[in-house]
Amino acid sequence: MELKNVLLIGGSGFVGGWIASCLSQRGVRVTIATRHRDNTKKLIMLPTVEMVEVKVNDSQALVELMRGQDAVINLVGILHDKDSRLPYGKGFAAAHVDLPRNIVAAMKQSGVRRLVHMSALNAAGDGASEYLRSKGEGEAVVGAAMDELEITVFRPSVIFGPGDAFLNMFAKLLKLFPIFPLGGASARFQPVFVGDVAKAFCDSLNDRNTFGQTYDLCGPKVYTLRELVEYTAQLVGKRRRIIDLGNGGWAYLQAGLLWLLPNPPMSPDNLRSMDVDSVSDGAHDYPGWQPTALEAVAPTYLSPAEQGQVRLDRYRLRAGR
Template sequence: MTRSVPLVTIFGGSGFVGRYIARRMARDGWRVRVAVRRPNEAHFVRPYGNVGQVEPVQANIRDEASVARAIAGADAVVNCVGILYPDSRQSFDGVQAEGAGRIARLAKAAGVARMVHISAIGADAQSDSAYARSKAAGEAAVTAAFPEAVILRPSIVFGAEDSFFNRFAAMARMYPVLPLVGGGTKFQPVYVDDVAAAAVKAVDRSTAPGVYELGGPEVETFRALMERMLVLVRRKRPLVSLPMGLARMQAGALGLVETLSLGLVPNRMITVDQVKLLARDNVVSEGAKGFAELGITPTPMGSVLEDYLYAYRPQGQYTEITDSARNLRVQD
């Protein structure tokens, strides 16, 4: 008898990290069900596999029935859903705690063999950050419902579609200075495809359950990361450090504008909660399990960043040609 092709449901499978996991799972021969709120906006995942191998389906992790439908028949479930900003429709607790627990509980009830949950370094039930507390609550809910689950905690994730280096490179293109909150805070950026590789490894039942913290091979301060970015985009911008107190005041003012405008002017610059997060290092804990236990060698930033940050240079993809022409004129 021919063994059926295994099926994985990836919640948030069209997002930044999720799409890389979907691509890798398809490459490994899995049927991939990409569970998202708006499947019509996720058709780009279909070419990750053969015809019919990767399919977007509708699911809202706040809705019991749609989550159960998305999980039905799956051999493995991966949850990549997370938010950086709460709004009137989605809260940190609703998405990252209650939603995560709902997925794990329904996966266990459906007899799913393997559960992988993407959390974040810094998840802490005692944190003064609502984001960090909700991540910790989500981990606790997943572990309670599905004790054999693997939880992955990445540091700042970088890659072509990231919202970290791309965001600040865009700011460097538009503004004469770059403000820094927590310039001395340490990060351990991790390449998105390495996180995806870890998720695929975690689906393998030979991987021990538990928490794995994922950080790249380099630990750098926020300021050093911005200096690296500015070199790559060929722009000179002063880096101005903002005191934490002033940053909280500015973030609070932006939040107040969002509240008074009933969300019509959303705060996508910086929130008070993000200021709290920037006060703490975001690196792999001493003694934590990580890439080594998963048999993965993490990718250094230098191997990837230039591949997509070149677009923010003064002449974009033509910068090298322009520089060469300028050097020729100087020699003449």
């Protein structure tokens, strides 16, 4: 059956906007559940998209949201939790474990069977960080329902693209500091383009071969964090001295200080996540996966030479042109 109505939970975020746009272009009616409707103003102009202000952690509200829906996409995730504890804090628990549990329960109650769930590369109940442990527990909750529901799980590496909070964050910091101390500089990543992630989510919805499957989503090339920061510096036209703080005390001191900021670019838990390389062995790639190179996209939104074209490029990339 062709799925025509999709509930997008976490749709007001970076990845959610791309998925909503992708689904809208395909004529799918999208309901975006959000705590704050103002966060989704940029999506109002998309045809077939409706924003609903609701507390998604309210079990009964979830059941009501799912009435008339054919599928659910869950993208909810947080990178920081001030309530740090073992195995993970209350914020991580609520976003990554309790919400998936409530979504599965609401789907069973409302009769919606199709779920596409966003996890994370290296997510595991015994993972290196609170983030990875909570993501792993949430993935286990979803996995336990695979016999009853039609579920696909995606596990991306770090996601880049226009509007990202990764390369853009480094670009802003590099413009401010002539000397750039970097914790976890040797950590390895396989960055994946947000447009490719959105396409995989959208393509999988009606593909029965993806039911009950878990896929890694990674880009075509592995980089160290230092290489990514150096490349970002090159794109923004800033010559910077990068000081490798390693993975020990100095790195954790830096992360702890940054964690005190209102919108922290780094936390000690993020550093612990980087103890495990965010790369794929290729054994669990999405079928037909042909990821876009970082070098094909990053210059369109980071390079000063491209700033005059950045909005047009963003629309073209999102439209798949």
